[in-house]
Amino acid sequence: MAYSATNLRRTGHLAHLAADKAPNNHWAYTTADAAASVEASNYFNSAFRNFRKGDLISAVMALADGSGTPVHKTYVVTSETGAATVVIALQATTAG
Numbered sequence: 098m099a100y101s102a103t104n105l106r107r108t109g110h111l112a113h114l115a116a117d118k119a120p121n122n123h124w125a126y127t128t129a130d131a132a133a134s135v136e137a138s139n140y141f142n143s144a145f146r147n148f149r150k151g152d153l154i155s156a157v158m159a160l161a162d163g164s165g166t167p168v169h170k171t172y173v174v175t176s177e178t179g180a181a182t183v184v185i186a187l188q189a190t191t192a193g
Contacts, residue, residue, distance in 0.1 A: 124153065131158060
């Protein structure tokens, strides 16, 4: 399958990361696509106007094993060039 704009919703704003920047957004996305498809290069490119570098995307997807079991992952937008290219990375949780 492919990215679906109807499955993407902005759920809120994150704190300002810099005084001269607009706040980043938190997004929710649901899809029957496997996580590997969502993580593939270019998946979110058609939505590039929505995202800013530093935005978070909480995604609920299907497991790659074909069972249809949902899986949740959170991604951070690491690059948004304004030229229809969006790069995401799995957000790692580290102990502080």
